[in-house]
Amino acid sequence: MTELQLPTYDIIIFGASGFTGKYVVREALKFLNSPNSPLKTLALAGRNSNKLTESLKWASGSKTHPTIPLIIADTSDPSSLRRMASQTKLVLNCVGPYRKYGDPVVNACVEVGCDYLDICGEPEFMERMEAVYFEKAVEKGSLVVSACGFDSVPAEFGLMFNSRQWVEPAVPNRVEAYLNLESDKRIVGNFGTFESAVLGVANVHKLAELRRSRPKRSRPNIPGPGPVKGSTIEHQEELGLWAMKLPSADAIVVRRTFSTLTENPRGLQGVNEDPKQAEKRAAFWSTIKPAHFGVKIATKSLLSVFGFIAIGLSIGLLGSFAFGRWLLLKFPSIFTFGGFRKKGPTEEEVASATFKMWFVGYGFSDAKLASQEGAKPDTEIITRVMGPEIGYLTTPIILIQCALIVLKQRQDLPKGGVLTPGIVFGPFDLQDRLQENGISFDLISEK
Template identity: 70%
Template sequence: MSQNSPKIYDAVILGASGFTGKYVVREALKFLNAPNSPLKSLALAGRSPARLAEALKWAAGGDSPPNIPLLTADTTDPNSLSRIAAQAKIILNCVGPFRLYGQPVVSACVDAGCDYLDISGEPEFMERMEALYHEEAVEKGALVVSACGFDSVPAEIGLLFHSRQWAGPAAPNRVEACLSLESDKKVVLNFGTYESAVLGVANADKLVELRRSRPKRARPTIPGPTHAKGSLIEHQKQLGLWALKLPSADSVVVRRTLATLTENPHGLPGANETANDLKKREAFWSSVKPAHFGVKLGSKSLFGLFPYIMLGIFIGLLCRVALGRWLLLKFPSFFSLGGFKKEGPSKEEVESATFKMWFVGHGFSDASLASKGNKKPDTEVITRVAGPEVGYLATPIILIQCALVVLSNRGSLPRGGVFTPGIVFGPTDLQERLQENGISFDFISKNSISA
């Protein structure tokens, strides 16, 4: 099938029978052939048609499953990936860890001119795909966007929402996102996230090497001081939370978005954008004000942070040697004090969990104040993004809404290239779509603070 042949499927979900994949299928079925939905044809892909059939049956709930094609594809078989990329407008990749299995899928999509979204939260994978495939993706017209799940859309779209609350001459200097995971039961997180973290720390030197080998990116001009490191743990009284500083993929993705925006102050032109699209895009980006950005994990009690501190210590000590990595990946529940389990959370644990991501911004009531000596910020703005459980509910909602934006508005998006979600989806209606599907964006407060 040539690159210009008509595509058979609007979307193909790859890895549809995995822990997260089956939840993505469940979310996609809500929009398949629904009124005003651009999703008219869907296929599921994976190594085992029998497991795909089981996942489809599970996703359909009590209903008899719809007649959806089940395609055999394996990340170790490039020909199988080329076949599905040739047939799809967009592939939604749920097969991680992406550092191990993601590159062949990106390669097949770029070669076929097929759009690609994934739920990776792995900085080295994302930056390596940009280094290897960006230019070819531009040429072939393939839009490649990683981190279209809980990592990193709430942080990206949440920060863009937050920055637009600094109206007029006001400007932020620093925004800290504080993530609070809440549940009536025990919070149990996605094992894939744990596995990616272990492999990421184990290969941290490769990320450093990759960045050194690439040209320096532009940095945005941010009024006021560059931020001091601050303490590892602090009490954020205004939120009623204890906060632990995190090495987060969200921070890396946000920095890449702000770098792209600095290089393209009006955002990225759409492949076939209308005059109205152009006007909307330029107006959106002119309202966004960059800021230094960091992520913290919040807990109502200091003791609640203890499991995460211990996990960080274990990963730091053990993941540099093969035996240590084996132990970490073999016994995740032991090292995370029950926070991560190989079999994932139960249905009840998923349904009872929620998240709140608080954005606490410090900046200036008038940006010109920042240039007058080393003046401290005098204004605080707080916003919040909130929604359901992060790994199996929020991530599928986000991924499917990103896909629907691509299918609905392809002409107003870049023709091709490897990008972050913020720079691609910022000016679209993604925030409104998320709000309609259970992820809220709220302005909380704006106050003067003593300088």
């Protein structure tokens, strides 16, 4: 940002009239000019001013909505994106799939040196942005952080919360997360999430190519044996759940955080960091112990697991060729048994849904035991993260709390770069903020 052109707005929400965008606007309005909030000025951006006005009316819950500037910006018009980015400290990008629409927005933010957060759960997009923009983002002082929604903050911060329960000399070896979605109505997912999954299958070779083309990242030293390949379907008796592997971005984002932490054991230095914050940062990361990590989708009914498998197979098979993708995206409700539909969930369906994410950690009561031949974990710690519906309630809560930290403590955050939420926000009060806004972290058992 040049000295002559100071940003007009603290935050611009881009894609504010979309399904998720309007819920993000609603969440942001709670903190606009509220006591102790750093959010003083807000603007909404998108392609259509009428739709932005409708979104603002809906989000404010009244006919007399607050006067908030509307900015016309379109991913197909780079100059409109640069104009938008030059008017703000921070862009919240709610326009997905990010594989199709994300790159020009990141490019604009990096070019003008403003910060960028999104709610992406697409590994190939996130890793490509890191490959293409990391160095320039550092140079320009632009902090680019993807996955600041349900993908992947509950997984990252849930894992770190579990990790902090392992008090020396105890160490974790692996943590399995079990995601259980509940509702007394039908659970309906975001169509954008479904489209991202379909496009992810279509482009899986691109992610493999990208990884082959890049230098190998550092890997943390995890005490004890490597992860074992389990069966396709698992019965988690303690939790009373049936589960299968969930091909989400969570484990990939966690791995990237642990790689950065292995290269920077005290975390990442803030651009103009307060010495107390530097101490706090180093102390926080000294309590985080890496572990093998996986995520599973879990349900009380074995029949539901077979439903998940059927959906996964249909996306996997049809998503690999053009006509199959057309069918999936044209008729999502048919291929997901109503789990995804183009119109998205009703407000009642959103309000009735909740999630529980259980973290079952296996490890050793003493790190010395882990180095013994044939060592098997002798300790188990179970923690849990729970909160409201994942796509439209939990995701906006997380995104706005991350944004408030950026506004309030920018000098304590890294100068710039393309980074994960865990490594950026770990040493700050994000967990406390989430707890204050309806997402709880609990220690369940230790034995």
